[in-house]
Amino acid sequence: MSVPSVPGPTAFPALAVTVPATSANLGPGFDALGLAWDLVDEVRLEVADEFAVSVTGEGAGRVPEGRRHLVIATLLSGLADLGSPVPDGIRLSAVNRIPHGRGLGSSAAAVVTGLMAAWTWARPGRPVDERWLLRRARAAEGHLDNAAPALLGGLTLVVPGEDRVVRLPLDERLMGLAFIPDGAVATRAARGALPPTVPHPDASASVACAALLVHALQHSPQDLLAGTQDWLHQPYRAPLMPASAALLDRLRNAGHAAVISGAGPTVVVLGTPADLSGLDEALGFRMRRLRPAGGARVEFAPAHRG
Ligand SMILES: Nc1ncnc2c1ncn2[C@@H]1O[C@H](COP(=O)(O)OP(=O)(O)O)[C@@H](O)[C@H]1O
Numbered sequence: 001m002s003v004p005s006v007p008g009p010t011a012f013p014a015l016a017v018t019v020p021a022t023s024a025n026l027g028p029g030f031d032a033l034g035l036a037w038d039l040v041d042e043v044r045l046e047v048a049d050e051f052a053v054s055v056t057g058e059g060a061g062r063v064p065e066g067r068r069h070l071v072i073a074t075l076l077s078g079l080a081d082l083g084s085p086v087p088d089g090i091r092l093s094a095v096n097r098i099p100h101g102r103g104l105g106s107s108a109a110a111v112v113t114g115l116m117a118a119w120t121w122a123r124p125g126r127p128v129d130e131r132w133l134l135r136r137a138r139a140a141e142g143h144l145d146n147a148a149p150a151l152l153g154g155l156t157l158v159v160p161g162e163d164r165v166v167r168l169p170l171d172e173r174l175m176g177l178a179f180i181p182d183g184a185v186a187t188r189a190a191r192g193a194l195p196p197t198v199p200h201p202d203a204s205a206s207v208a209c210a211a212l213l214v215h216a217l218q219h220s221p222q223d224l225l226a227g228t229q230d231w232l233h234q235p236y237r238a239p240l241m242p243a244s245a246a247l248l249d250r251l252r253n254a255g256h257a258a259v260i261s262g263a264g265p266t267v268v269v270l271g272t273p274a275d276l277s278g279l280d281e282a283l284g285f286r287m288r289r290l291r292p293a294g295g296a297r298v299e300f301a302p303a304h305r306g
Pocket residue numbers: 041059063064069070071096099100101102103104105106107108110185186187188262263
């Protein structure tokens with residue numbers, strides 16, 4: 001079946017999409033909890049005669065160009081899924097701030113960007129269908145704990161077995177401090193390091209910690225250290241990121257609620273401004289203060305000139 005071509009570029013207004021970085025897992029909430037941060041990718045998209053990609057910042061010169069660029073590939077598959085005409089070309093220009101392969105949800109941000117644009121082009125004026133977007137994001141990513149906060153902002157919980165998400169309140173004092181290493185670890189490789197089963201005591205301790213973590217994030221920062229213990233993924237991934245694992249241990253032994261962000265290798269310390277003050281630089285890591293942020297936004301943009 002051939003896809004109908006578009007009547008003309010004016011059918012697809014130029015779009016500006018912003019999507020935040022995210023920390024998935026947050027310790028014991030593997031594939032379930034996620035938090036959006038004020039570190040944002042900005043992408044401008046418009047229909048053109050061919051596929052053209054221009055990236056500044058993170059991933060510049062390294063991400064695939066043309067149809068294989070993750071935002072464009074997701075946008076095209078989203079349009080096709082919605083039964084929309086698919087353009088012959090797209091011009092994408094991106095200002096990327098989310099580092100790639102560091103556990104801060106860059107790929108989920110790219111997927112959410114493409115899906116938000118697809119929805120806006122295919123269903124102009126209609127509020128985004130959250131279930132559709134989450135279903136497509138799960139198909140692309142395999143898990144929803146990054147895409148959910150990237151879409152909705154704040155703290156989110158993925159409902160098990162469903163393409164549904166609950167947005168949770170967050171203590172207003174909560175902040176993060178990221179230690180971002182120079183080297184990347186692909187999420188796919190980090191998922192490959194996980195065992196098929198875990199001991200029952202580890203699973204039951206994780207349930208208690210995940211529940212305590214939600215309580216701590218909502219009302220009780222003093223419980224963050226106890227609530228961020230993890231037995232499900234961080235220990236198994238430590239050999240892939242020894243410097244991050246060592247930093248994690250050092251910070252936790254000093255009483256800080258440090259976790260591996262997503263699949264790593266970034267380490268994020270959660271806490272109030274007072275909890276995070278006085279934390280020192282770590283060799284081989286750059287530090288970035290993070291504040292919780294809102295979710296994805298899409299706006300009409302002026303057409304490209306020249
Ligand atoms: N903004 C982007 N534009 C194009 N490709 C991207 C973008 N962000 C991520 N990617 C792709 O996703 C890969 C990183 O994904 P992943 O291993 O899941 O790590 P992360 O923890 O950063 O999401 C990059 O190497 C790149 O191929």
